[in-house]
Amino acid sequence: MEPARRFLILLQRELASFFFSPMAYFILAMVMGLNGVAFRFATALMDGRVQPHSLVSLTFNSFWFRMIFFLLFPLLTMRLFAEERKMGTFETLMTAPVRVSEVVLSKYLACLVFYGALWVPVLGNFMLFRMLTGSQAAFADGALVSSALLLLLLGAFNIALGCLASALSRNQIVAAVAGGTLVLLHFFLGFLAGFAKVSPEVLERVQYFSSLDHINFFAQGLIDSRPVVYYLSATLFLLFLTHQAIGHRRGGL
């Protein structure tokens, strides 16, 4: 009972710190703006032309949508641990009777909840489009569901990556750059492997990890269990590393 209550209090405080900071609204505005552009371009591509792709697929495969990804995760995660370290509040937090795992999970989960909230208006775009045009043909409901699932999985993984970067530094900029680089490298893994002269067998294996391919696949309304398992297990591993990093740093000054 007591650990559950403690965790809820920590989570509540982390959520509040998101919604009470001007940064949150800046991020929200940025995501909505870039998504609006991505969405508008996708509708423009479909306008008066026959397209082999659906509206969902065109939106989530666009350049603008990718831009959101690289900006969003570093901004979202850089402050998690780095800010508390910088302000010294990490000391009051960690000397209270709380477990490292509770602190890591509450920060991570609050971030994920905020991330989820960011996509609500974006998914609303599609519903609004359907209501206004009455067009059923632009996309299938299933494609929206599978895309939402993948967005959640990508968020879970990339936020965990940012968490680790933030746990390793007391400087938010360093945390953001490190986290952003990791997100970028991972995201384009499949793309980059295409340039490197690797054998087709290696390329095939690398593509298992390619977020670009996952997005392409899920946006068509297909659900592949391999990426689901991959993102979930990688997330757990990254959170474990974050936990170890926080615990280990108690040994230093």
Add this chain to the structure above:
Amino acid sequence: MIQVQGLTKTYRGRAVVDDISFEAGRGEIVGFLGPNGAGKSTTMRILSGFLLPTAGKVEIAGHDIVEESLQARRHLGYMPEDVPLYPEMRVEEYLRYRAGIKGVSRERLAGRVHENMERCGVSEVRRKLIGTLSKGYRQRIGLADALVHDPSILILDEPTNGLDPNQIRSVREIIRSLAGRHTVLLSTHILAEVEAVCERVIILDRGRIKATGDPSSLARRLERGARLILEARGAGVATLGTALRKVPAVTGARENDLADGWRRFELDVRGGEDPRESLFRAVQAEQCTLRHLSMEPATLEEIFAGLTAAENREPETQPATDA
């Protein structure tokens, strides 16, 4: 309540805290005294479970701070140096949050928060954002936070730092009122604070314990006894210094000229001796007139200066003995 044995913390091969052992019993107020960089904050950070020791053992209310960290931290109220707080939170909101994660039950939470806001004098700003408050308030919010879950042990790192004289008095009042029921370990580099608040002092310098004891017996136990002030003028005032130094109990003398031919002598006297009579005779023998003769017991300040100065000389004498 607090047991520390052979505590060592090395950082990049340098011992910041070097083999410290001490105990603090229930209800005792113990002061950590030392110059900046003596290892006070590092020791307190280890005691509070924030840093891991390199070697040694720390027990808080019977729980090992490394092995049973969570249980140990339950008994602990810790206020770090510079009192870090969340600037975007309101005072009462912050204290409620802190009480919650420290396990204060729902029923007792509001009561505990109000009681401690009252006690620390922050009730009038309870709806204000912490970021807008002065250092004095922030310091007392930190103290209210340390006290909010009614811990049996309090570790306060420089609790009166940055306060005005009135606030210092009220914070010391609060700390004194904790004696008996709570064990308090506080650090300071202000000697008057230790003399005003603590029952026992631990003097730290360069990561080591230099001396320990209650403030007054510490003065007696250490070889630096009293200090004597003497003012005289007359025919033999030029040679008076040499004569005074010959008095057996006098271990050192400094002199300087005052107006109208008066000369002031500051004499160090061995502990437990009172050479005032012999000094008076020495003044007479030099055909001088005496206008002032007083003896002051050594203050902690002087003990402290003596202890740390002796240490400071060490590196200089080292090469000489090698050569």
